[in-house]
Amino acid sequence: MLFRSEAELRDNRPQQAQMHFEQALIAQPQHSKANHRMAVVCDKLGQYPRAQQHYFIALENDPRNVAVLSDLGYSYWLQGRYPESERYLLQARRIDPHYETAVANLGMLYGTTGRQE
Numbered sequence: 001m002l003f004r005s006e007a008e009l010r011d012n013r014p015q016q017a018q019m020h021f022e023q024a025l026i027a028q029p030q031h032s033k034a035n036h037r038m039a040v041v042c043d044k045l046g047q048y049p050r051a052q053q054h055y056f057i058a059l060e061n062d063p064r065n066v067a068v069l070s071d072l073g074y075s076y077w078l079q080g081r082y083p084e085s086e087r088y089l090l091q092a093r094r095i096d097p098h099y100e101t102a103v104a105n106l107g108m109l110y111g112t113t114g115r116q117e
Helices: 002-010 014-027 032-044 048-061 066-078 082-095 100-113
Strands: none
Touching: 002 014, 002 032, 014 032, 032 048, 032 066, 048 066, 066 082, 066 100, 082 100
C-alpha cells in the first residue's frame, strides 16, 4: 500500500496518494512512515491541521526522525509559523547537523525572516 502511495505522490497526484495512505493507516494507525508521508500529502493539499496531527503521531513513534522533524519545520514555514518552524528545524539539526533538507529549510526560513545564522 505504501509503495502505491509513494508512487502517486512522486507523480504529483496528492489526492490519490492521500486515499492510499488513508487505507494504510486504517490497517496500521500508528505506522510512523505512513503518518509522516500522509502529513506531507496534507501539506501539499493545504490541510495543515491534519498534517500536524500526522506529524505528531509519526514523532510519537520515532521522536528522533530528522526527516519528520525537518518536514514539520517546513510545514510550519509554509503556514508562516516561523518560531515553530525554527524549533523543529533546529531540533533536526541537533540530531543530524549534516541532514541537508533541514539545513536547506533552515536557510529558507532565515531568508524569509531576514535572520542570519
